[in-house]
Amino acid sequence: MEQKTGTNKKHKGQLGVIWHRFRKNKLAMFGLTLFTLLLLVAMFANVLADYENDAVAQNMKARNQTPSTEHILGTDHYGRDLFARVIFGARISLVLGVLTILISLSVGMIIGALAGYYGGRVDDILMRFMDILMAIPSILLAISIVAALGNGIWNLLMALSVSGVPRFARIVRSSILTVKGQEFVEAAKAYGTTDAGIVFRHVLPNCIGPIIVQATLSMASTILTISSLSFVGLGIPSATPEWGAMLSEAKTVMRYYPHEIIVPGVAIVLSVMGLNLIGDGLRDALDPKLKN
Amino acid sequence: MLRFIGKRLLMMVPVILGISFIIFAIMVLTPGNPAQMKLGENATPEAIAQLEEEMGLNDNFFVRYFRYIGNALRGDFGKSYRTDLPVFDELMSRFPNTLTLAFFGIGLAVVIGVPIGILSAVKQYSIIDTVSLGLALIMTSIPAFWLGLMLMLVFSLKLDLLPAVSDGTWKSFILPSITLAIGTMATLIRMTRSTMLEVIREDYIRTARAKGASEKTIIFRHALRNALLPVVTTIGINFGLQLGGAVICESVFSIQGLGTLMITSVRQKDIPMVMASVLFVALTISVVNLLIDILYTYIDPRVKSQYVKTAR
Amino acid sequence: MAEHLLEIHGLHVEYVTDEEEIIHAVNGLDLTLDKGQNLGLVGETGAGKTTLALSILHLLPKKVGRITQGQIHLDGVDITNATEEDMRLLRGSTVSMIFQDPMTSLNPVLPVGEQITEVIALHRKDLTKSEVEDRLDDLLKMVGIPPERKHDYPHQFSGGMKQRIVIAIALACEPKLLLADEPTTALDVTIQAQVLELMRELKEQIDTAMVLITHDLGVVAENCDHVAIMYAGEIIEMGTVTDIFEQDRHHPYTVGLFGAIPDMTKEERRLHPIGGLMADPANLPKGCKFAPRCPQCTERCEREPPVIYTRSGHSIRCHLFDERGEPADG
Numbered sequence: 001m002e003q004k005t006g007t008n009k010k011h012k013g014q015l016g017v018i019w020h021r022f023r024k025n026k027l028a029m030f031g032l033t034l035f036t037l038l039l040l041v042a043m044f045a046n047v048l049a050d051y052e053n054d055a056v057a058q059n060m061k062a063r064n065q066t067p068s069t070e071h072i073l074g075t076d077h078y079g080r081d082l083f084a085r086v087i088f089g090a091r092i093s094l095v096l097g098v099l100t101i102l103i104s105l106s107v108g109m110i111i112g113a114l115a116g117y118y119g120g121r122v123d124d125i126l127m128r129f130m131d132i133l134m135a136i137p138s139i140l141l142a143i144s145i146v147a148a149l150g151n152g153i154w155n156l157l158m159a160l161s162v163s164g165v166p167r168f169a170r171i172v173r174s175s176i177l178t179v180k181g182q183e184f185v186e187a188a189k190a191y192g193t194t195d196a197g198i199v200f201r202h203v204l205p206n207c208i209g210p211i212i213v214q215a216t217l218s219m220a221s222t223i224l225t226i227s228s229l230s231f232v233g234l235g236i237p238s239a240t241p242e243w244g245a246m247l248s249e250a251k252t253v254m255r256y257y258p259h260e261i262i263v264p265g266v267a268i269v270l271s272v273m274g275l276n277l278i279g280d281g282l283r284d285a286l287d288p289k290l291k292n
Numbered sequence: 293m294l295r296f297i298g299k300r301l302l303m304m305v306p307v308i309l310g311i312s313f314i315i316f317a318i319m320v321l322t323p324g325n326p327a328q329m330k331l332g333e334n335a336t337p338e339a340i341a342q343l344e345e346e347m348g349l350n351d352n353f354f355v356r357y358f359r360y361i362g363n364a365l366r367g368d369f370g371k372s373y374r375t376d377l378p379v380f381d382e383l384m385s386r387f388p389n390t391l392t393l394a395f396f397g398i399g400l401a402v403v404i405g406v407p408i409g410i411l412s413a414v415k416q417y418s419i420i421d422t423v424s425l426g427l428a429l430i431m432t433s434i435p436a437f438w439l440g441l442m443l444m445l446v447f448s449l450k451l452d453l454l455p456a457v458s459d460g461t462w463k464s465f466i467l468p469s470i471t472l473a474i475g476t477m478a479t480l481i482r483m484t485r486s487t488m489l490e491v492i493r494e495d496y497i498r499t500a501r502a503k504g505a506s507e508k509t510i511i512f513r514h515a516l517r518n519a520l521l522p523v524v525t526t527i528g529i530n531f532g533l534q535l536g537g538a539v540i541c542e543s544v545f546s547i548q549g550l551g552t553l554m555i556t557s558v559r560q561k562d563i564p565m566v567m568a569s570v571l572f573v574a575l576t577i578s579v580v581n582l583l584i585d586i587l588y589t590y591i592d593p594r595v596k597s598q599y600v601k602t603a604r
Numbered sequence: 605m606a607e608h609l610l611e612i613h614g615l616h617v618e619y620v621t622d623e624e625e626i627i628h629a630v631n632g633l634d635l636t637l638d639k640g641q642n643l644g645l646v647g648e649t650g651a652g653k654t655t656l657a658l659s660i661l662h663l664l665p666k667k668v669g670r671i672t673q674g675q676i677h678l679d680g681v682d683i684t685n686a687t688e689e690d691m692r693l694l695r696g697s698t699v700s701m702i703f704q705d706p707m708t709s710l711n712p713v714l715p716v717g718e719q720i721t722e723v724i725a726l727h728r729k730d731l732t733k734s735e736v737e738d739r740l741d742d743l744l745k746m747v748g749i750p751p752e753r754k755h756d757y758p759h760q761f762s763g764g765m766k767q768r769i770v771i772a773i774a775l776a777c778e779p780k781l782l783l784a785d786e787p788t789t790a791l792d793v794t795i796q797a798q799v800l801e802l803m804r805e806l807k808e809q810i811d812t813a814m815v816l817i818t819h820d821l822g823v824v825a826e827n828c829d830h831v832a833i834m835y836a837g838e839i840i841e842m843g844t845v846t847d848i849f850e851q852d853r854h855h856p857y858t859v860g861l862f863g864a865i866p867d868m869t870k871e872e873r874r875l876h877p878i879g880g881l882m883a884d885p886a887n888l889p890k891g892c893k894f895a896p897r898c899p900q901c902t903e904r905c906e907r908e909p910p911v912i913y914t915r916s917g918h919s920i921r922c923h924l925f926d927e928r929g930e931p932a933d934g
Contacts, residue, residue: 027429132310135577137536140554140570147558147566148318224435231437232543232555247438254441255449265438273433417667495708501663502703503723503773504695507688513722517713593713593757 018209021285028281034274042090049084056080056239064257073263076246077253082263085241089267092242096157096226097219103161105215108168113199115169116176127173130166138163139225146234156235160225164218171214175207209286216279220272227268243268293589300585304578309361311574316357319563325349326563330373369568374560379568382553387572389458390549393541394534396465397472402527405477409484410519414511416489424481431478436537440471440544458547468545472537476530483526488519521592528584532577608677609780609813610637610660615674617652617659617837627885629655629669631837631893634912637813637830639780644824644845645817646861647834650882653817654704656834657783661701662691679780697727700774701783705790706767710758716769717754720744720776727777743772746809747802764795771803778810785817800827821862825849833858836883836893843918855922856898892923900924 022028041048059079067074073082115126133141145159179185179202188198227244229235236242238249243264250260327343328335344350348359363370369379412424444467448456455464491497492515500514539551546552550569557565589595617630630652637643645653658664659671660678675684679698683691703709711719717740724736731739741751747768749761758766767787774782787803788796804827807814816828824831825845832842833855841848841855848858880897889895892905905923913925 128306128310132307132314135307135532136311136314136570136574137532137577139536139539140573143539143554143558144315144318144566144570147561147563148321220433227435228437228540232540234555234558244435244437247441251441254445258445261438261441261445265435265442268435268438269430269433272435273429276429276433495703495705496711498663499703499709499770499773500711500722502661502695502701504692504697504726505722506692509722514711514714518711591713593715594759 018282018285022281025281025284027277028285031274031277031281034270035278038090038094038271038274041087042094045084045087045091048087049081051084051088056241064253064260066257066259074257074259076260077249077257080241082246082260085246086243086263086267088241089243089246089264090271092236092240093223093226093268093271096153096160097222099157100160100164100222101215101219103157104164104218105168105211107161108165108170109172109204111165112169112172113176113203116173116180116203117195117199123173126169130169133163134166136163138221139228142225142229143234146229151234151237153236156226156229159229160222164222167214167218168211171207171210172203175210176203179203179206209282213279213283213286216275216282220275220279223268223272223275296589297582297586300582304582308571308575308578312361312364312571313357315567315570315574316360317353319567320353320356326373364568364571369571370564372557372562372565374557374562374565379564382565383550383568383572386549386553389547390535390538390542390551390573391576393465393468393472393538393547393549394531396469397534397538397541398476398527398531400469400473401476401480401530404473405480406484406520406523409481409523410488410511410516412481412485413488413492413519421485425485428478428481431474431481434474436471436475437540437544439474440467440541443467443470444544456545458545464545468541468547471544472534472541475537476527476534479526479530480523484519484523487522488515491515491519494518517591521588524584524588524591528581531580531584535573535577608636609639609641609679610635610815611675611677612636612656612660613675613677615656615659615676616672617655617664617669618672619655619665619669621668621886625886628888629837629885630659631888632674633837633839635832635839635842637781637815640811640813641830642807642814642816642828643830643832644828645815645832645834646819646821646824648819648882650885651834652837652885653834654785655837657701657785657815657817660781660783661695661699662686662688663695663701693727696723696773696779697777698779699781699783700777700779702767702770702774702785702787704786706763706770707790709770710766712758715755715757716761717744720754720769720772723773723776739776743776746775746806747772762795763791764799767791767795767799768802771799771806775806775810775812779812782807782812782814783817784814786819787816788823789819796823803827833861836885836888838893838921840894840921841919847918851918853918853920853925855894855920856900856924857894860897860899 045051057080059075061079063075063079064077065075065079073086075081076085111126111130115123115130136144141163142156142159145162146155149155149158176199185198185202188202193201226235227242227247230238230242230244231248233248236245238245246264247261250257250264254261325340325344327340327347327349331339331343348356351359360370367380369383371377372379372382375382408424408427412421415421444456447454447467454466455461456467458464458468497510497514500510505514538549539554541547542549542551543555550573554566554569556562557569612633612635615630615633615635616628619627619629621627633652633656635643635656645656647653655664655669658669660676660683662683664670671684675682677683678694683694686694710716720743721736721740724731724739728736728739740754744751744754749765749768749772753761758769761769767790771787774784784803788799791799800823803814814828816824818824828845830842830844831848832839833848834840835857841858843851848854854862883889883893883896889906890909891907892898892901892910895901895905898905902923910921910923912919912921914920
């Protein structure tokens, strides 16, 4: 029996259809809510708390306090307000996550476009290289790069970005390959559109969906990697209110003050879950056939 | 069959070379002079120059790379900057711990994840399905090291049932294995469920139904083996992630493995050690993938007949 | 009632899509089939032919397709509300089905021999293991496959050979009714003829009734004694092969199907495309379902659905024919 999907639906435009499907997915909407919350908290962190006084300055008189009206999530080993640290941590995770995705997306896009467009040897060499990068577990790759470049936010950013490149390169490449042979591309060429113009006008709109899905899911795993690296002391230095670094500090006192490891941990779980839910929801909305 | 294994082994060579090349390049491009680092702050320029010469640091990049590979093939990964002992010996003393942890982790993930995935698919849209998908969702979102901490907090520090720090006994592997397993377990639940759902819609399942086969026969005899093919591939891919995860997991539970070695070495700028441990892990992953490919030929007759002549 | 092998009354089948649209796949279908009879079921894609076959077996996709009205009697038993266990006993033994695509109908990871013995073992519990094996060898010989190939896997056979194996599975327990859903459309033309020839031979040996679903009128003419033409989930014309191929009273849709009524001597075998689209099963016309495409459509056709007019076994569902089955306008 043939599929009758959407034959008598009003034309809402593709984005409208995707949003309509996304909105019907309760889990995806929950994810979106979580993520929006995270975004708001990160944006207004400096309104909700003071970075220097609440999140960084040590206050030995108020160490290891359990949640109270004054410190709604309690304080840590150095008397810093956990709520303030968690919300500034959200800012760090989000900024690093977004930057990482932007870097790996741009590099991956260029590599994928070159490989797909020129084909042949260029394609072989570039994609082999991508395969090899994919063969190294991302955390090991990140550790190696941190080892080589040393600690620091920019180095960390590099380390995180590298492992994301192959996935984006693959998406763009395969999209180019499908578009390449088609007549409208030949026509565009005949009109004198440049190669780059063709890539931006015709190829990218074709793969924007998978790219967004991949970006969302990559961001979730990037947030996990950042906190893992910081936890073992290879990421963000521990005085900074970063979730993994907070956990690393709290580890020593967790027997007596479990809230100090619960608070940052829950923050990580919620943000990663939010992003995963959005990613899954978008994938289902973009291609309902892939559902289940 | 031997030819197949030989061919696959040959295919491994460029991958391993590629990985080693990338790692080597990253390490060589490291700012800082290894000779200086080895001799310390107070070394004379002459001593440094001499050591540079001895270490072959002045040679061309490719010469150094191939010398490194040549030595590595003979089991010589250089000496640790920190202890001046051969890197290989240190690696070998720690490798078993990491491998044990990774295998326990993946074993646990398979033993629990695959059956849950099957059940979830068979009972699609039921409570069981919803619960296991929810479980999988939570498991993909939990950072392994945090789960490790929480497990340690509850089972070691509060209930005092299991050791918090590795002491080499099987009991001390329980919490790390669970910690390591959840990520892969989540993937396996979702993967098994979705391939199972796909397979159930195949024509040959309808043929089996048209024969009058019972639901049990259809699931276990007809659907399961077909559904497991992609799952086996997933297990192979996830083994790499397991080893990556082991690095962090070891550090939570203070296990003397490659991961903790790697982290200490990075902190101490012990480049030969970092390089060798990353290479070792990459090599292990390749070997496991080879094993998975061989296993594949036994469960998928379509692959098997390409390589094995069945005697009639 | 008991003298008919298969008797279907007023059958309605619906599918519910993801968008919660209701697809009316079969709409009040009546059909009877006697023992040993061969019925050709003809119609465009989407007419509900496969759905009809799946409804008989109770193999409609779960939670999506369901029988909403009507009865199905098989071999004198009402199976409309039969339990899954009861149906399991019937499937493969009393009624078998051959599916369209032999490439995907066999399980890729099981040797073909096992796939044939499975159905024998399921329904012939009286046979010993070696008797089952003997039966397997006989079946393979019957369908023209060397028995020593029973240990091979489906991918080692060609499409035509796979379909022979599928036929062996279907006929292994000598069913009383065989539902063949376009058994040759996926095959090469030369292989098609061989497979049909084989089916004909085997059917005669074990005296099975058959519903042959097809697009190919030539296949119907050669293999069937009765023909039913299906449109939008209804049978709109039914009769003997002679009625359909040689008489001149036809439903306008049948006329359209043949282009001009074919002369059996001419090579007029293929269906001719008819103008317009197949009726949307989610949104069927109120009156005659063929009305929007019918060249002879009247106002009455759009208003009220026609009933069936039968004369000497040849029935037509159309307002153009009166109660005696004569053309209404002379």
